[in-house]
Amino acid sequence: MTVPPAIEARSLFKVFGRNPREAVKRLRAGATRADVADAGSAAVIDASFTVQPGEIFVIMGLSGSGKSTVLRMLNGLLPPTAGDVFVQGQSVTDASAKALRGIRQRSISMVFQHFALLPHLTVLDNAAYALEIQGVGRDERRARAREILDKVGLGDRADAMPDELSGGMRQRVGLARALTSGTDILLMDEAFSALDPLIRREMQEQLIELQRELGRTIVFITHDLNEAMFLGDRIAVMRDGRIVQNGTPEEILTDPANDYVAQFVQDVDRARVLTAGSVMAPPVATTPVSAGVRGALRVMRDLQVGSVSVIENRRFLGSVTDRAVIRAVKDGRTDLRSLVRNGRPAVHVDDPLTDVVERAVESPVPVAVIDDAGRLVGTIPRVTLLAALGDVPPVTRENPIIDVPATVPASVMTETLEVVDQTGAVPAGRAAAPAEVDAHEHSAAEGALR
Helix, strand or coil, rough: CCCCCEEEEEEEEEEEEHHHHHHHHHHHHHCCCHHHHHCCEEEEEEEEEEEEECCCCEECCCCCCCHHHHHHHHHCCCCCCCEEEEEECECCCCHHHHHHHHHHHHHHEECCCCCCCCCCCCHHHCCHEEEEEEECCHHHHHHHHHHHHHCCCCCCCCCCCHHHHHHHHHHHHHHHHHHCCCCEEEECCCCEEEEECCHHHHHHHHHHHHHHHHHCCEEEEEEHHHHHHHCCCCCEEEEECEEEECCCHHHHHCCCCCHHHHHHEEECHHHHEEEEECEEEECEEEHHHHHHHHHHHEEEEHHHCCEEEEECCCCCEEEEEHHHHHHHCCCCCCHHHHHHCCCCCEEECCCCCCHHHHHHHHHHCEEEECCCCCEEEECCCCCHHHHHCCCCCCCCCCCCCCCCCCCCCCHHHHHHHHHCCCCCCCCCCCCCCCHHHHHHHHHHHHHHHH
16 A cells, blocks of 8 residues: 655645736746736745655745745645645645644644743643643643653653743753644744754754654754755755755755755755765775685786775675785785774765764775675775865866976986896885885785786
């Protein structure tokens, strides 16, 4: 059996004014907000989207973009001028007043920007108020409210009055009231915008934790792009009443639909939005652990790389460097497993780039990306990581070669040739440069492979 979307909006229009239907007709023909100003004020223009069960869907835009008007059409507070809204497959647009009340009681709760608590009720009774409206008995509704208050961290303030709480606490009570009602869908209209930045961040993190634990569907309205990127599974960006882009945070950040969205996202902290999976490169330099030390060295030689990922039954064991492998060859060791260091460095495919940066700083090799089963699915070289953080393509361009005639004095050539004798040994009394050490080690390894 197919599960219907939690919410579906089909071509929604909302026009306030003396001739809204005429305005909709002209808007459908391609007119702009300004073009229909004589007929009415177009708040929402042809907005369509679906919200899946258990999803956090964020609608964001500047003041006047129409986002709050959309939210009020979703629960029938505002009837659309044209278009349809369905909640769990049931029409809100065509519902009678009685049916609409039933939808609100069973399916949709709302969390307001300014708390909307009843000042004469305790925290516990405010949280239980929606159940009281539904006719749930006092003991049952209070028990359910206490359970939710514990989840939002207010279990010890159940008997307090709203005016005894801070702004963050009062917003937690509003959230608890919506969760206590038992509805599957929460509509949140700029719910955290009145809070101080630190409290706001705490509420955002708590909302995500509650959503994961309780599996509610959330439609969240905000004008803060960083908040949208942090909370949203998908984001609809609105401008002048229209949805100009609808996608995941990564899609909006890496592939903005137009210059307006690109300008919007230019100051976003990319490290908190992008994940390892969104920037990783395919794993090319890999070798099975059964290939041994010589097999690993052969892969690095053929691919001209300085490290290789070691796998066993597709599971990532760890990375080894060319230096470690060359020394093992010179020492006569063959077991590649002994060179692997506990599967590090590795990050999960869903980890944010903030975690990748920490690993990359500590690691001399590309960071491995693994899935839930520990299988290697990609790697993140430093150049790829830096390109993702800097929003530049991780490729290089060919630069024109400028031929400049140059001569090298014979004295310089003579001094250079005298540094190394015919056997390639470094003369006694002079320390070998790192490059010379590498050259000798690679020569030894090449000989071992032949």
